[in-house]
Amino acid sequence: xxxxxxxxxxxxxxxxxxxxxxAAPVQPESPRAVxxxxxxxxxxxxxxxxxxxxPAASPTSTISVGRIGSAYMNVSFDTLLDLGWSTSRGxxxxxxHDPASRGFTMPNSELVLDGAVDPYFKGVADIVLSLDADxxxxxxxxxxxxLTTALPWNLQIKAGQFFTELGRHNPQHPHQWAFVDxxxxxxxxxxxxxxxxxxxxxxxxxxxxxxxxVMVAILNGQGETAWSFxxxxxxxxHGGEPVERPLRGxxxxxxxxxxTVSFDLSDTQTVVAxxxxxxxxxxxxxxxxxxxxxxxxxxxxxxxxxxxxFPFLSWQTEALYRSYEADSRxxxxxxxxxLPAETLHDWGGYxxxxxxxxxxxxxxxxxxxxxxxxxxxxxxxxxxxxxxxxNVTWYPTEFSKTRLQYNHDxxxxxxxxxxxxxxxxxxxxxxxxxxx
Amino acid sequence: xxxxxxxxxxxxxxxxxxxxxxxxxxNVVATTPDLGALAREVGGDxxxxxxxxxxxxDPHFVDAKPSFIVKLNRADALIEGGADLEVxxxxxxxxxxxxxxxxxxxxxxxxxxxxxxxxxxxxxxxRSKGDVHAAGNPHFMTDPENGKVAAHEIAExxxxxxxxxxxxxxxxxxxxxxxxxxxxxxWKAVLxxxxxxxxxxxxxxxxxxxxxxxxxxxxFLEPKPGIPPTPAHLASVIGRIKSNGVRVIIVEPYQNRKxxxxxxxxxxxxxxxxxxxxxxxxxxxxxxxxLIDYLVRAIAQALEAGAARP
Numbered sequence: 001x002x003x004x005x006x007x008x009x010x011x012x013x014x015x016x017x018x019x020x021x022x023a024a025p026v027q028p029e030s031p032r033a034v035x036x037x038x039x040x041x042x043x044x045x046x047x048x049x050x051x052x053x054x055p056a057a058s059p060t061s062t063i064s065v066g067r068i069g070s071a072y073m074n075v076s077f078d079t080l081l082d083l084g085w086s087t088s089r090g091x092x093x094x095x096x097h098d099p100a101s102r103g104f105t106m107p108n109s110e111l112v113l114d115g116a117v118d119p120y121f122k123g124v125a126d127i128v129l130s131l132d133a134d135x136x137x138x139x140x141x142x143x144x145x146x147l148t149t150a151l152p153w154n155l156q157i158k159a160g161q162f163f164t165e166l167g168r169h170n171p172q173h174p175h176q177w178a179f180v181d182x183x184x185x186x187x188x189x190x191x192x193x194x195x196x197x198x199x200x201x202x203x204x205x206x207x208x209x210x211x212x213x214v215m216v217a218i219l220n221g222q223g224e225t226a227w228s229f230x231x232x233x234x235x236x237x238h239g240g241e242p243v244e245r246p247l248r249g250x251x252x253x254x255x256x257x258x259x260t261v262s263f264d265l266s267d268t269q270t271v272v273a274x275x276x277x278x279x280x281x282x283x284x285x286x287x288x289x290x291x292x293x294x295x296x297x298x299x300x301x302x303x304x305x306x307x308x309x310f311p312f313l314s315w316q317t318e319a320l321y322r323s324y325e326a327d328s329r330x331x332x333x334x335x336x337x338x339l340p341a342e343t344l345h346d347w348g349g350y351x352x353x354x355x356x357x358x359x360x361x362x363x364x365x366x367x368x369x370x371x372x373x374x375x376x377x378x379x380x381x382x383x384x385x386x387x388x389x390x391n392v393t394w395y396p397t398e399f400s401k402t403r404l405q406y407n408h409d410x411x412x413x414x415x416x417x418x419x420x421x422x423x424x425x426x427x428x429x430x431x432x433x434x435x436x
Numbered sequence: 437x438x439x440x441x442x443x444x445x446x447x448x449x450x451x452x453x454x455x456x457x458x459x460x461x462x463n464v465v466a467t468t469p470d471l472g473a474l475a476r477e478v479g480g481d482x483x484x485x486x487x488x489x490x491x492x493x494d495p496h497f498v499d500a501k502p503s504f505i506v507k508l509n510r511a512d513a514l515i516e517g518g519a520d521l522e523v524x525x526x527x528x529x530x531x532x533x534x535x536x537x538x539x540x541x542x543x544x545x546x547x548x549x550x551x552x553x554x555x556x557x558x559x560x561x562x563r564s565k566g567d568v569h570a571a572g573n574p575h576f577m578t579d580p581e582n583g584k585v586a587a588h589e590i591a592e593x594x595x596x597x598x599x600x601x602x603x604x605x606x607x608x609x610x611x612x613x614x615x616x617x618x619x620x621x622x623w624k625a626v627l628x629x630x631x632x633x634x635x636x637x638x639x640x641x642x643x644x645x646x647x648x649x650x651x652x653x654x655x656f657l658e659p660k661p662g663i664p665p666t667p668a669h670l671a672s673v674i675g676r677i678k679s680n681g682v683r684v685i686i687v688e689p690y691q692n693r694k695x696x697x698x699x700x701x702x703x704x705x706x707x708x709x710x711x712x713x714x715x716x717x718x719x720x721x722x723x724x725x726x727l728i729d730y731l732v733r734a735i736a737q738a739l740e741a742g743a744a745r746p
Contacts, residue, residue, distance in 0.1 A: 119539070122531070150536040154509065205509055205534060211502035213532075262502035267490065270501050302499060305492035307690040308662070309499070359664055359692075397662065398497075398524075399563060433528035436500045 073115030073123075074430035078175045080108045086419035091380075092409055094187025097130065097174040099421050106131040108174045110142065112432065122147040124162075126173070142173075143196070154207060159200040164217050164256050166276040167296045167318045170194045178316075178354055178362075179389055180405050180421045184370045185320050185348035188381055189292055191227030195219075195278060197254065211262040211272075220247070221254030221280045228290045228322060229254050230283045239377025240329030240339050242283040254280030262436075272298045272436065285327020285341075294320040300436075308398075312356040319349035326375065339376045346372040346382060362393045384412040400426045462598055465511040467522050468495055469713040470577045471548055471586065473723040475515050477612045478590045482601045488529075491713035491720075492689040496567070496662070498525045500532075508533035511544070512597055515590055518549035521574035546593035548586035552576045555643045566660025575712060579644035580616050580623070580728050587612055619725055623732040624649065630739045635684045636677060636705070638691040641712060645731065655682070657695055665695050677703040683742025684735065686710045689717065708738045 082099030086092060090101045097108040107130050114124040126143035145160030163171040169186050186194060199219035206212035221229040228234070230252075234242050247253070258276040265271060278292040300314040324344040331337040348370030356362045366389045372382035391405035402424050409417040462483045466472035472487035479485065486507055489498050495517075508514065508529055516522055530538060537544040554572030561570055576582045591609040595602040631650040635642075638657045646653040655676055659669035676682070677699070686708050687696045696707045710731055711717045720727040 116540075147531070149531075149534065149539065151534065154534060156534045205505070205532070207509075209506070211506050260502075264501060264503045270499070270503070272502060300499070304490060305690040306497070307494050307692065309494070309497040397563075397567070431524065433523065433525050434500060435528045435532075436502055 071115075073113050074432070076112045076427060076429035076432065078108075078110050078112070078173075078425065078427045079106070080174060080423060080425050081106055082180060082421055082423045084419060084421040086407075086417060088409070088417040088419065092407070092417060092419060093181050094184060094192060094381075095174075095182035096192030097128075098181040099423065100133065101419065110173065110175070114432065116149075117146065120148060120150050122149055140193075142193075154205040156203045156205070157200060158203070158217075161196060161198050162201070164195045164197070164219065164278070165201065165215060165258055166195055166256055166278055166292075167274065167294045167320070168272075168298060168316060169318060175425050175427070178352060178364050178393075179366055179391060180403060180423045181389075181407070183318070183350040183366075184368050184385060184387060185318070185350060188346060188348060188370050189228055189320050189322055191224060191231070191233060193225045195226065195228075195256075197221050197223065197226045199253070201256075212260070214259045215257070217256040217258075219254040219256065219280075221252075222247070226254060226280075228278070228282065228292060228324060229280045232283075234283055235332045236381050237324060237379055238284045238326040238329065238339070238344065238375065239331055239333070239379060240284055240326065241332045241335075243286055243327075243329075245281065245283040245286060252281050254278060268304055269299065269301045270436070271300075282324060282326075284325070284329055288325040288327045290322065290324050292320060292322045294318060308359055310356045310359045310361075312354075314354045315352070316354075317349065317351040320347065322346040331377070342375055344372065344375045344382070346370070360395045362395070364391045364393070365389070386410045398431060399428075400424070461601075462512045462594060463510055464513045464515065465507050466515040467526060468517060469715055470583075470724055470727070471515045471517060471590075473714045473727075474548075474583065474587045474612075475590055477723065478587055478605055478608050479594055480604060480608050482598065482604055483594065489713075491711060491715035494690045495521055495712070496524060498522075500525045500528045502532070504529050505532040508538060509535050511535060512537060513544045513546060513593055514538045515546045515548065515593070517574055517577065518547035519552075519554060519571040519574040519576070520569045543593060543596040546589055548589050549574070549576060550589060551585050552582050555647070556640075566658075567662030573640065573643055575641045576644050577724075578642055578712060578728075578731075579648040580620050581648060582644060583724055583728075584613050584616055615725060619729065623728065626732050626736045627651070630736065633684075633739050634680055634682045635686060635735065635739075636673065636682055636699070637686050638688065638696060641688065642686070649732070651735075653686075657685075657699065665692075670695070670699060674699055674702050677705055684708055684738045686735070688712065706738050706742060708734050710734065 082105045084099040084102060086101040088101050092101060093099065099105050099107060109129045111127045114122070117123040123146055124143060128140040128142045130138050132138055141161060143162045145158050145162040148157045151157065165171050169183055170190065197219040199217055201215055201217035203213060203215035206214060219226065222231070224231055224233050230245050232242060256276065256278045258274060260272060260274040262270065262272040274296045276294045280290060282288050282290045296318040298314065298316045300312060302309065302312040306312065322345070324346070326339070326342050326344055328341040329339050331339050348368070350366055350368040352364060352366035354362055354364045368387040371384045375382065387407060387409050389405055389407045391403055393401055393403040395401045405421045407419040461481070462479065464475050464479060464483045464485045466475050466485060466487050468489050469487050469491045472485050475483060475485045488504050488507070489495055516526065539545065549571070554576065557572035558568050558570065561568070577586060587609055591605045594605045627649045632652060634652040634655065636655045636657065637653050640656055640661050642653045655673060657665045657670065657673060659666055683705050685696045685700055685705050687693050688711055693707065699705070700707045709717050711720060711727070714723050714727040715721045717730065720730045
């Protein structure tokens with residue numbers, strides 16, 4: 001997890017590799033003669049324009065990173081920089097890629113590689129670098145998975161490490177978020193990095209006349225990215241000493257079923273609705289299990305003659321509920337004290353509205369609520385809390401953005417905190433196509 | 437509770453049975469309305485064509501709606517412009533559609549830019565120059581000669597997929613090509629008196645059209661492709677419009693008409709509504725020929741009216 005200069009060397013090699021393919025393979029065979037009129041156009045005074053075929057790459061020419069279709073994979077690199085100030089000294093944000101409470105932070109720089117592996121598979125890798133408070137670089141293999149492209153009967157398999165498709169927020173990378181921080185409910189249920197774990201996912205596109213997809217992911221469910229399951233950090237939920245709970249059989253895996261439907265209400269309006277669950281064992285005891293259930297909805301309107309996607313209005317809401325069986329366990333802070341067997345109930349959600357009022361400008365408003373019943377252990381992560389966030393984002397192009405966000409936090413003792421964040425984001429290389 | 441299971445199962449069965457009700461012939465999806473119009477010309481009654489984008493929409497930025505995934509999942513053929521025009525949204529849709537018949541290189545994947553002599557292919561890629569496309573300017577369909585090339589590609593694709601109807605496709609292609617040739621002579625005649633005339637466009641959509649019809653469209657309200665107009669750039673455009681005596685500014689449905697109007701007001705030029713896609717402006721719903729017909733006549737008319745003014 002610490003600095004690896006060798007990693008950077010490898011990354012540089014990746015970035016440089018496509019240059020070898022950069023000599024543009026212009027279609028040489030035209031079914032008709034090239035007419036002289038085109039020759040006039042080719043000398044048109046448009047900068048950066050020259051006649052095909054493009055000259056071969058020379059040491060002075062720009063390295064053509066991620067030229068689509070001319071290399072075996074697309075390469076992109078995205079960096080977030082945050083600047084913030086808060087009345088709180090820390091602990092308000094639950095996300096591992098959220099801004100720290102004060103000062104500058106570099107929470108997320110990601111190198112994304114993707115392309116066709118062969119006629120049967122697509123491959124995606126997402127390697128995240130981030131700087132911690134001590135200036136140390138942490139490296140995370142955030143995602144690395146294979147996706148089938150040619151299975152029959154509308155089936156598709158994803159295998160590897162991937163953001164689990166549970167709700168709308170969990171599968172998104174930080175640079176796709178509409179706010180600088182992840183929703184509180186995601187942090188409560190799935191920890192600082194969301195739910196992801198080595199495994200596989202089977203999906204079926206239901207052959208209906210509207211969009212319906214059902215899927216189930218099967219995950220190993222161990223470690224800090226499986227927060228509510230067999231995670232060493234589960235002590236923060238139930239206050240007990242986690243037990244050793246190695247995988248004994250298929251029943252100890254985490255199962256994540258999901259169903260999604262979508263309808264176009266009109267030419268300009270689309271809705272997507274989904275329901276998910278995550279079911280698996282936790283390590284508060286040898287037999288304890290966790291069940292998470294979630295529903296999500298998304299509605300979007302976009303003008304009939306939208307320029308660069310603006311104007312638009314969207315609304316997104318997610319609600320999650322968790323039932324966590326905590327076995328009778330020794331308290332982590334005091335080995336002599338025992339905590340009784342109990343079932344802990346947590347719930348919460350967020351609702352956000354985005355308005356892209358003019359080209360490149362979006363204002364957003366998000367309201368959040370997280371709550372839980374009382375357990376034998378008074379967990380900081382199970383206190384009732386509400387948060388309201390408002391932000392404005394400027395996208396000069398689809399490759400960069402600048403965002404200003406204000407958060408108002410309110411805890412169960414009616415204590416208030418105010419935070420202000422400024423975030424800049426830039427993307428180099430191939431811009432991956434957006435999902436809806 | 438027990439009795440409620442049966443209706444549920446019936447509904448489920450009805451759902452699963454519904455896609456079987458697809459019509460005869462090839463099920464074709466075109467990314468943009470111009471390619472859809474060509475597919476209808478070539479395919480005639482042997483194909484069912486649906487189009488993903490709206491004619492009034494910016495083709496570089498399209499929402500990858502889940503309903504598009506369903507269309508692509510069932511398609512026998514996908515007709516795309518290629519040259520990176522759809523790169524911002526089509527790959528995500530195809531990933532969801534899981535339709536091997538549309539995989540790159542398959543007969544069901546018709547890439548219309550194949551065989552087109554692309555203009556403005558950049559020597560090197562540099563985004564400080566704005567949204568420049570690696571494969572060249574993707575708006576090649578505004579030249580009717582390229583419309584012929586695209587129709588030819590589509591016919592070839594259809595023939596591979598439905599050999600029994602190939603004669604029909606070839607006959608339709610011939611008819612369409614002849615009609616375009618006739619119209620092309622007519623269009624060239626309409627614009628011949630304006631050879632070399634300079635026109636201002638909002639975005640660099642028109643190099644193929646300009647080249648075909650001997651017009652000069654080198655001045656844009658956008659300072660760089662995809663970058664919104666700035667006051668300083670507009671001031672320089674206004675200066676050049678005045679010094680060169682430009683009379684016409686063309687604007688597409690999704691571009692900011694107010695910006696064009698304010699430039700027109702300060703220079704005495706006329707704003708003309710144009711579109712790349714059939715149905716994007718009134719009177720172009722008929723198809724590709726109707727669209728080019730509209731473009732030629734609207735621009736010629738505006739140039740004539742401009743020339744008549746002192």
